[in-house]
Amino acid sequence: MENKKAYVITGPTSGIGYETALELAKHGTVILVGRSKEKLQQVEKTIQQAGQNAVSIVCDISDMTSVKHAAQKIIDLKLPLAGLLNNAGIMPQKATKSAQGWDMTFATNHLGTFALTEALAPYLSESANVVNIASAIEDPERKPAKIMGMKGGQYISAEASARGEWKKGGTKLAGIDAYATSKQCVLASTLAFSRENERLRFIAVEPGITAGTGLGAGDTPAFLRAIFGFIFRYMPPFSKYSSTPKKSAIVITKILTDTSNKTGIYFDEKGQPMRGSELAHDIKFQDRVVSETHALLAKYKIKLVAANER
Numbered sequence: 001m002e003n004k005k006a007y008v009i010t011g012p013t014s015g016i017g018y019e020t021a022l023e024l025a026k027h028g029t030v031i032l033v034g035r036s037k038e039k040l041q042q043v044e045k046t047i048q049q050a051g052q053n054a055v056s057i058v059c060d061i062s063d064m065t066s067v068k069h070a071a072q073k074i075i076d077l078k079l080p081l082a083g084l085l086n087n088a089g090i091m092p093q094k095a096t097k098s099a100q101g102w103d104m105t106f107a108t109n110h111l112g113t114f115a116l117t118e119a120l121a122p123y124l125s126e127s128a129n130v131v132n133i134a135s136a137i138e139d140p141e142r143k144p145a146k147i148m149g150m151k152g153g154q155y156i157s158a159e160a161s162a163r164g165e166w167k168k169g170g171t172k173l174a175g176i177d178a179y180a181t182s183k184q185c186v187l188a189s190t191l192a193f194s195r196e197n198e199r200l201r202f203i204a205v206e207p208g209i210t211a212g213t214g215l216g217a218g219d220t221p222a223f224l225r226a227i228f229g230f231i232f233r234y235m236p237p238f239s240k241y242s243s244t245p246k247k248s249a250i251v252i253t254k255i256l257t258d259t260s261n262k263t264g265i266y267f268d269e270k271g272q273p274m275r276g277s278e279l280a281h282d283i284k285f286q287d288r289v290v291s292e293t294h295a296l297l298a299k300y301k302i303k304l305v306a307a308n309e310r
């Protein structure tokens with residue numbers, strides 16, 4: 001494949017990730033990482049029909065063994081990896097377990113993102129951007145979240161999160177504590193990595209309240225989604241924070257392909273720097289999330305050997 005640059009994107013088969021994959025294809029080869037082979041092939045075909053390059057890697061990001069194999073396959077492609085976009089995410093109402101027996105939301109949103117990043121980091125090009133899709137829902141003080149009765153991340157420890165346990169005093173909305181906590185860990189780890197790793201750039205993005213994606217669609221009644229879609233798009237204060245998959249794709253692609261060496265920044269849906277929760281910006285908390293996540297993942301230590309070293 002004769003493209004100068006390649007970008008890895010997780011969750012390119014729906015919503016924000018799908019639009020971003022199409023947008024990214026204008027900048028280089030897109031390495032599509034998703035759990036459904038059929039859906040990946042469809043996206044790959046769409047990109048190739050536009051005369052651009054894409055390659056698919058099947059991976060269940062909630063399963064650490066699958067992440068390990070996928071990372072190795074990506075490395076074996078030997079493409080110049082100019083960026084990694086950790087976009088795959090879920091927000092189910094019902095708690096289920098991952099392949100390792102961990103809370104599915106925490107495993108998908110935080111552990112999978114963390115494990116893939118660590119596995120690929122040594123193989124990313126110098127100064128490559130690692131962009132993690134966070135969510136403003138992690139911040140208990142964020143206006144739209146507050147109005148909806150959300151209470152932000154409810155972190156006890158990485159082990160407790162993996163067991164699906166959240167601090168008392170969380171929200172009454174099903175699935176939201178798991179989602180907000182996982183995204184708080186995504187943001188905290190992004191900021192910690194940006195301090196620790198001088199070779200790469202680490203950025204978090206809040207894509208905005210984006211109706212019409214698959215997020216929460218699985219077990220949320222269609223009429224409720226339609227009502228919320230309308231409210232989010234047109235009613236203040238929600239409308240101020242709302243976006244569409246296409247708009248988000250443009251903002252995210254600009255950030256992922258940026259070469260100005262920005263690191264440790266959290267961008268909002270308009271591509272402007274924003275603040276997350278006080279806790280996510282607390283260095284002690286960031287370091288605790290990283291060390292506890294390492295300890296949890298230690299069992300699945302992703303030991304990769306470059307193809308040319310085997």
Ligand SMILES: NC(=O)c1ccc[n+]([C@@H]2O[C@H](COP(=O)([O-])OP(=O)(O)OC[C@H]3O[C@@H](n4cnc5c(N)ncnc54)[C@H](OP(=O)(O)O)[C@@H]3O)[C@@H](O)[C@H]2O)c1
Binds near residue numbers: 015
């Ligand atoms: N929509 C919003 O309002 C909003 C707001 C803030 C943050 N976000 C974040 O934005 C990101 C994209 O969400 P979206 O709204 O575009 O939702 P979406 O349409 O449901 O897209 C989620 C993507 O993640 C993939 N995915 C889910 N579980 C996976 C797994 N175990 N392994 C591999 N891939 C998996 C999905 O694959 P399948 O196609 O196979 O399901 C899909 O491609 C998420 O991280 C989300 O948390 C969204």
